[in-house]
Amino acid sequence: MDGFTYTNIFATKGIEYLAIIGFFLLLVPFWMLLTRKSKTSGQEQLTGRLITASTLRIPHGIFFSKFHSWAYLEKNGAAKVGLDDLLLHLTGEVSITHLKQPGEKVQKGEWLTQINHNGKSLRIFSPISGEIKQMNELLAEEPGLMREDPYRQGWMYQIKPSNWKADTNAHFLAEDASNWAAQELSRFKDFLSASVMKHLPDPSQVVLQDGGELVDHPLAELPPEVWHDFQENFLT
Template sequence: MDGFSYNNIFDTKGIEYLVIIAFLLLLIPFWLLLNRKLKFREHFSRMLGALTSNVLRIPQGIFYSSNHTWTFMEKSGIARIGLDDLLVHITGGVKIHHLRNEEEMVRKGDLIAKIEGNGKSLLIYSPVSGKILKQNTELNTNAELLTSDPYGKGWIYNIKPSDWIGEIPSFYLSSDATSWQKRELDRYRDFLATNISRYLPGSPLTVLQDGGELINGSLSELPEGMWNDFQKEFMELRE
């Protein structure tokens, strides 16, 4: 048997199997990451949908603030405040946490509430100065009123104003309010296009800048970082 050599094919096959397994171990995380990005992009592609300025509820006789809160002055001199329709269309279903108690004094711009959705939150600042008279505690058990009836049963607080005349000039009224809401919707589209490219590089969603329509709740599944950016861009009071 001199000169005869024997190669165990199972030894070489074993090496090949190990190489294949190692390749799969490297491939699977990459595939999961790629699949997650594809699902993310599919979600944003569905943003082209139903929200336009034509479907926004903008009741007349209401004072609108730059942080997307509203104020209604009742005949009794008591101000009722809440969240405007554009904001609740953008956020979708959220829960609210009242951060001020009855009889507390607040100044315009003070933190009064927080809304939460999908583990992310936005801070709500008071559009008026005055004394908190009442919380809308019904929202604790029926949070959907914020979106279904934002100017009615979805109100947040009743406040007795302390500087109503001085603060009136900062509000949007009537046709000015309608024009402002349209501008805000356009600004939100630009916000999406700019920030999605930051959080999801290579996304084709820049079409949002071309006047595409948006589905309700488009912000709801976006990353927390975009909620933080939205807070800075849209939820601050401006004089």
């Protein structure tokens, strides 16, 4: 037929179009996979920043006091004491000020040390009575040890107990300690709601995620008034 020209698209631009289409067909599934992985990674990171009963470290053999300090009796008869994992998750990174020195005596429930965070502080009560034998000097140089490894390298004092059995009779051990920590986590949420409503004119929910889970270090950015409430109404 006059004026009619047949063009083979596979011999001209058609090959390029098909290549582009094929590229996108491969790219879309790959992009969806990357997006799914990115979302999963973000969710995992978020979960890692939450405080839940299942994420708290509760080693067996450790005696936990209601003051959120712990004691562990060593084979030589001395006891290491320190801060429990829940308290350190609530406060965030802290430094320590020693209130007792080697050779001094301390009674169970007496102020033993002070922890500090950006000008705010909490006094910590001793879980046992006895004579101070040693302070953990590493904490002055590496205060992060308390949070990273609270039950081994992050201990605060070594104390020679004067009445170990009676002092630890009401402490929490093993499964009882895990159940108590879960109850304390719930009690802290109630405390936090009341204290924040009292001291902040425009309370925000930044310390809680959807579902009421606590974000790690909820006390860190809260004002001294909340820390004072925490000392008086939670740690005593």
